[in-house]
Amino acid sequence: MTxxxxxxxxxxxxxxxxxxxxxxxxxxxxxxxxLSVLTLFLLWNGVSAVRLRLPFVSFANLxxxxxxxxxxxxxxxxxxxxxxxxxxxxxxxxxxxxxxTVGVVVGVLVARGRSIEDIVMPTLELARPIPAVAWIPLAxxxxxxxxxxxxxxxxxxxxxxxxxxxxxxxxxVDRRLIASARSLGANETTIIREIVIPGAMPxxxxxxxxxxxxxxxxxxxAEMISGQLxxxxxxxxSYTLQxxxxxxxxxxxxxxxxxASSAAVRGLGAVVMPWRRKNS
Amino acid sequence: MLSTSLNSRPKADPRPAATGAGVGRVELRExxxxxxxxxxxxxxxxxxxxxxxxxxxxxxxxxxxxxxNVIGGFVAPTSGMALxxxxxxxxxxxxxxxxxxxxxxxxxxxxQDNVAFGLRMRGASTAEARRLALDYLSSVGLARxxxxxxxxxxxxxxxRVAIARALVTRPAVLLMxxxxxxxxxxxxxxxxxxxxxxxxxxxNTVVFVTHDLDExxxxxxxxxxxxxxxxxxxxxxxxxxxxxxPREVHxxxxxxxxxxxxxDLIRCESRRAFERAEALA
Ligand SMILES: Nc1ncnc2c1ncn2[C@@H]1O[C@H](COP(=O)(O)OP(=O)(O)OP(=O)(O)O)[C@@H](O)[C@H]1O
Ligand SMILES: [Mg+2]
Numbered sequence: 001m002t003x004x005x006x007x008x009x010x011x012x013x014x015x016x017x018x019x020x021x022x023x024x025x026x027x028x029x030x031x032x033x034x035l036s037v038l039t040l041f042l043l044w045n046g047v048s049a050v051r052l053r054l055p056f057v058s059f060a061n062l063x064x065x066x067x068x069x070x071x072x073x074x075x076x077x078x079x080x081x082x083x084x085x086x087x088x089x090x091x092x093x094x095x096x097x098x099x100x101t102v103g104v105v106v107g108v109l110v111a112r113g114r115s116i117e118d119i120v121m122p123t124l125e126l127a128r129p130i131p132a133v134a135w136i137p138l139a140x141x142x143x144x145x146x147x148x149x150x151x152x153x154x155x156x157x158x159x160x161x162x163x164x165x166x167x168x169x170x171x172x173v174d175r176r177l178i179a180s181a182r183s184l185g186a187n188e189t190t191i192i193r194e195i196v197i198p199g200a201m202p203x204x205x206x207x208x209x210x211x212x213x214x215x216x217x218x219x220x221x222a223e224m225i226s227g228q229l230x231x232x233x234x235x236x237x238s239y240t241l242q243x244x245x246x247x248x249x250x251x252x253x254x255x256x257x258x259x260a261s262s263a264a265v266r267g268l269g270a271v272v273m274p275w276r277r278k279n280s
Numbered sequence: 281m282l283s284t285s286l287n288s289r290p291k292a293d294p295r296p297a298a299t300g301a302g303v304g305r306v307e308l309r310e311x312x313x314x315x316x317x318x319x320x321x322x323x324x325x326x327x328x329x330x331x332x333x334x335x336x337x338x339x340x341x342x343x344x345x346x347x348x349n350v351i352g353g354f355v356a357p358t359s360g361m362a363l364x365x366x367x368x369x370x371x372x373x374x375x376x377x378x379x380x381x382x383x384x385x386x387x388x389x390x391x392q393d394n395v396a397f398g399l400r401m402r403g404a405s406t407a408e409a410r411r412l413a414l415d416y417l418s419s420v421g422l423a424r425x426x427x428x429x430x431x432x433x434x435x436x437x438x439x440r441v442a443i444a445r446a447l448v449t450r451p452a453v454l455l456m457x458x459x460x461x462x463x464x465x466x467x468x469x470x471x472x473x474x475x476x477x478x479x480x481x482x483x484n485t486v487v488f489v490t491h492d493l494d495e496x497x498x499x500x501x502x503x504x505x506x507x508x509x510x511x512x513x514x515x516x517x518x519x520x521x522x523x524x525x526p527r528e529v530h531x532x533x534x535x536x537x538x539x540x541x542x543x544d545l546i547r548c549e550s551r552r553a554f555e556r557a558e559a560l561a
Binding site for chain 1: 388
């Protein structure tokens with residue numbers, strides 16, 4: 001299989017046979033994934049049913065899946081779930097879009113200019129290890145509305161992964177591609193628009209996807225400030241009220257929303273980067 | 281402005297570019313490139329005539345890529361200068377097309393848009409550039425792949441598109457750094473013929489770096505062997521084999537004679553370089 005056959009484009013080699021075998025493979029993989037989640041639920045059900053107590057961990061107070069499902073339905077039936085979710089989504093998306101804008105723009109600037117890097121990076125490196133919880137007091141003091149302080153906290157959560165990934169992505173754009181573009185007569189503006197930006201896109205999208213995750217990660221922290229609404233607030237309140245099934249409902253809702261929105265970001269990435277799609 | 285005649289007669293562009301009009305004279309004038317303690321090139325001089333196909337050989341690390349990068353304007357010489365048609369090189373420019381060994385195509389552009397890029401940079405509208413690019417791809421037998429992204433093409437195909445991208449604007453000079461180095465022997469042979477076929481129409485100056493002596497002798501009008509650092513010109517050999525050259529030229533007397541001469545020199549030089557490195561270590 002050397003020589004002439006290699007001159008053929010790969011897509012034309014993708015026959016119906018290959019397609020059906022790849023769909024069989026993906027079917028197998030999906031089954032495996034579903035089984036993994038199912039197993040987790042069965043284990044959870046098992047340990048909470050027997051109230052398993054081990055020397056180092058106890059599942060005695062762990063609510064069973066059925067209790068959690070019941071609590072979930074109760075919450076959904078009152079319509080409260082929807083308003084909690086709406087409140088949280090608004091905060092997360094506001095913080096996220098701010099972080100995405102700031103992170104990508106500053107990231108590109110830092111990667112392209114040394115003095116901008118020297119001005120911006122020391123402060124940011126100092127701020128980076130500070131956990132979201134530690135920002136709560138200052139956020140309350142700094143922002144007149146609690147809504148703004150919650151958005152600020154989700155913003156800090158998303159900013160760093162987006163910023164750092166953007167910086168790396170811009171720096172790692174292949175220099176030979178920039179050299180090629182120059183020798184074809186491209187000026188600096190064209191190089192940024194047609195080479196640097198698309199070249200950095202995969203890394204930026206990775207950062208955006210991680211940032212979406214960390215944004216949800218900070219939600220409970222942010223909504224500790226909230227007075228009444230939000231799925232993180234609901235989780236935290238359930239803990240103080242010792243409504244254990246409700247805690248798990250809150251956790252699972254955050255988990256589902258968080259991974260769904262990260263997947264949405266990756267999906268969007270695939271749309272804007274058609275060249276990275278396999279077998280397109 | 282671009283001539284639209286590229287569309288109707290892709291093989292006979294009347295623009296004053298490469299074609300025999302005496303442009304594409306390349307000169308290295310006592311070029312030294314210092315990299316920290318080491319040297320890429322030391323006072324190397326070389327004159328390449330317009331329309332000449334020059335192959336650059338030499339032991340690894342002797343400065344072949346450095347020389348190419350100086351001509352391309354990617355590396356500024358520490359002293360001395362490179363000139364193209366009497367003008368000092370001070371940066372990359374569209375008069376000098378380049379083809380690298382790897383990754384030279386823009387992954388986010390289709391083959392057609394890669395080829396159209398240089399035309400657009402020369403002032404063609406996007407629509408016109410894409411049309412001319414498609415015509416060019418068709419004329420070199422790549423029309424089927426116009427809408428493919430580089431990652432879906434084989435290495436040989438990608439390199440064909442890269443050559444099309446560099447040649448569609450008919451630059452006065454074409455610089456190629458081991459362009460077929462990553463390909464298997466059979467694909468490589470096909471690519472050599474493909475390149476010569478295109479060059480026959482343009483007749484621009486080509487500087488072609490390779491490790492492969494057969495390749496150099498098959499392609500070149502002239503073979504220059506650089507010595508191990510300090511990279512001076514060790515051998516400057518005219519290859520007078522008639523063109524178009526059939527594959528069988530490999531078996532000819534003249535070919536073998538040139539080959540033996542070059543090979544002995546390179547072998548001797550590589551050993552010297554190796555021994556010098558050993559002595560330093
Ligand atoms: N960016 C760089 N920084 C430091 N030294 C370099 C750099 N590029 C090349 N060199 C050195 O300059 C010398 C010439 O390198 P060059 O790449 O031009 O050689 P070459 O003839 O192309 O070798 P090869 O056949 O292996 O590609 C080598 O000794 C190399 O180590
Ligand atoms: Mg090299």
